[in-house]
Amino acid sequence: QVQLQESGPGLVKPSQTLSLTCTVSGASISSGDYYWSWIRQNPRKGLEWIGYIFHTGSTYYNPSLESRVNISVDTSKNQFFLRLCSMTAADTAVYYCARDSIYDNCFDPWGQGTLVTVSS
């Protein structure tokens, strides 16, 4: 059974950088059949796809966040990472990592999510 688990700080100060880790179990990040995505959810904007990474390190980002986002991968640890800089209150959200089928454009499964609050 494939499981994803997000980890990272629950509180970030304005202008700082958010760093999150997604640990994958039950499947190899090195599989060529999947991208590995970050998605966030807040009451104001709903669900928003942030970006994905392929095991080769290739990335693709939401154009509206591209200037602030970096996603990286460590295949040896079966983990991938999100960095989002210049955080503001508008970035307060539950952040999810999810497996993203290349062939079906379907996010499955998702991690349980981690709430990140931006506040001084």
Added chain:
Amino acid sequence: QSALTQPRSVSGSPGQSVTISCTGSNSDIGAYNYVSWYQQHPGKAPKVIIYDVNKRPSGVPNRFSGSKSGTTASLTISGLQAEDEADYYCCSYAGTYRGVFGGGTKVIVL
């Protein structure tokens, strides 16, 4: 890229059918057969129930079905059950966006 448009809520009695619409554009739903639907219970992560417009993942009851016409996709829940009360989100591939989501629809079981 604008979010997809869904009704805020729909309701039905147990055993009835409800349909949720998801309206997009020729840049997303109208251009690709990559529409997926997600069910989210309070405090839980979304779970895929339909992908590629009308395919059901293993384990998803067949009372959930999906369809698409032009720039509008639909999710139908037949034989509504109490456990179907949840938020439902549509999602479409949109070229430059791997996924564009709808605003969500709350299904209320009366």
